Amino acid sequence: xxxxxxxxxxxxxxxxxxxxxxxxxxxxxxxxxxxxxxxxxxxxxxxxxxxxxxxxxxxxxxxxxxxxxxxxxxxxxxxxxxxxxxxxxxxxxxxxxxxxxxxxxxxxxxxxxxxxxxxxxxxxxxxxxxxxxxxxxxxxxxxxxxxxxxxxxxxxxxxxxxxxxxxxxxxxxxxxxxxxxxxxxxxxxxxxxxxxxxxxxxxxxxxxxxxxxxxxxxxxxxxxxxxxxxxxxxxxxxxxxxxxxxxxxxxxxxxxxxxxx
Numbered sequence: 001x002x003x004x005x006x007x008x009x010x011x012x013x014x015x016x017x018x019x020x021x022x023x024x025x026x027x028x029x030x031x032x033x034x035x036x037x038x039x040x041x042x043x044x045x046x047x048x049x050x051x052x053x054x055x056x057x058x059x060x061x062x063x064x065x066x067x068x069x070x071x072x073x074x075x076x077x078x079x080x081x082x083x084x085x086x087x088x089x090x091x092x093x094x095x096x097x098x099x100x101x102x103x104x105x106x107x108x109x110x111x112x113x114x115x116x117x118x119x120x121x122x123x124x125x126x127x128x129x130x131x132x133x134x135x136x137x138x139x140x141x142x143x144x145x146x147x148x149x150x151x152x153x154x155x156x157x158x159x160x161x162x163x164x165x166x167x168x169x170x171x172x173x174x175x176x177x178x179x180x181x182x183x184x185x186x187x188x189x190x191x192x193x194x195x196x197x198x199x200x201x202x203x204x205x206x207x208x209x210x211x212x213x214x215x216x217x218x219x220x221x222x223x224x225x226x227x228x229x230x231x232x233x234x235x236x237x238x239x240x241x242x243x244x245x246x247x248x249x250x251x252x253x254x255x256x257x258x259x260x261x
Contacts, residue, residue: 026086028077028193029213031055031064042074042194051197063094064210066114066197074117074196077213083120083190087176087218091116092211093159094168095135101202102137104155107148111201112137114208117194118175120187128152128191131178133171135208136160144182154182168211190215 029039034055043050049071056065064075095113103109115134122128129152136157139145147153156178158171179187193215197208 024217024219026081026215026217027212028079028215029064029091029195029210031210032062032212034062036064036075038077039075040078042076042196044072048072048200058209064195066195066208066210067205068113068197068199068207069205070199070203072111072196072198072200074194074198076192076194078192079190081190081215083176083179083187085218086190086215087174088172088216089116089118089133089175089193089213090170090172090216091213092168092170093135094209094211095165096207097165098135098137098162099199099202099204099206100137101204104134104136104139104145104157105148108201109137110148111199111204111206112208113197113206114210115196115198116213117192117196118190119192119194120179120189121191122188126152129179129183130154131156131175131182133158133173154178168209170211172216 029036036055041050041053049069050073051066051068051071053064053066053075055062058065093114093116098113099109099111101109102111112134115132117130117132119128119130132147132153132155134155134157136155136159139155139157139160141157141160144154144156147155156173158173159169175190176187179185193213195210195213197206199206
């Protein structure tokens with residue numbers, strides 16, 4: 001979503017320090033307490049319908065509810081901190097369903113039921129870079145693509161498809177390591193975190209639910225492996241399966257009943 005992206009980047013071109021990074025866990029969104037302090041609406045012009053954001057009770061728990069009907073707007077929390085000091089972004093979310101016509105690789109399909117941006121200003125706003133963590137429509141979980149609008153934004157599928165739709169999922173990402181991996185350089189200051197549920201490109205509708213969002217100090221918890229542990233587990237299971245299959249073949253070949261055919 002070109003207008004959405006550039007609107008956010010423009011705001012970040014003149015950021016000032018809004019929070020002193022001293023605590024071990026920097027709470028950005030205490031939605032479970034009904035608190036949206038520090039979050040500002042990011043609109044996309046007078047003519048574009050806005051997504052609505054409100055604190056709502058879901059099963060007796062307060063969450064941030066985003067409802068989009070052919071609309072697009074976001075909520076942004078401005079920062080000015082060292083991502084190496086606070087590298088871990090932690091959040092939870094839920095969706096009712098993905099976007100049927102959504103496609104991460106096309107401009108026409110660049111809509112999501114839930115996404116979280118991490119933005120890194122680099123002087124003039126056109127140089128600002130961002131990592132966009134999404135509940136993907138088609139992109140497989142654990143993969144990433146360059147935004148169809150600009151090479152300065154990387155879209156990362158942390159959830160994908162409708163298999164887990166209707167369930168809460170929790171995530172932690174090392175944004176410092178992600179930035180280095182995607183852009184092949186040390187990151188500048190982290191300028192903002194933003195959330196957005198949007199359906200303006202596909203003219204569909206979607207609902208996203210956002211739980212608390214925070215940044216963790218580098219010394220507070222073990223850093224997440226950004227999907228590597230899950231891949232290692234899959235590799236281990238595959239190796240065990242291959243080993244088991246070979247063992248079964250060997251048993252059949254040398255059993256008393258003679259070689260298998």
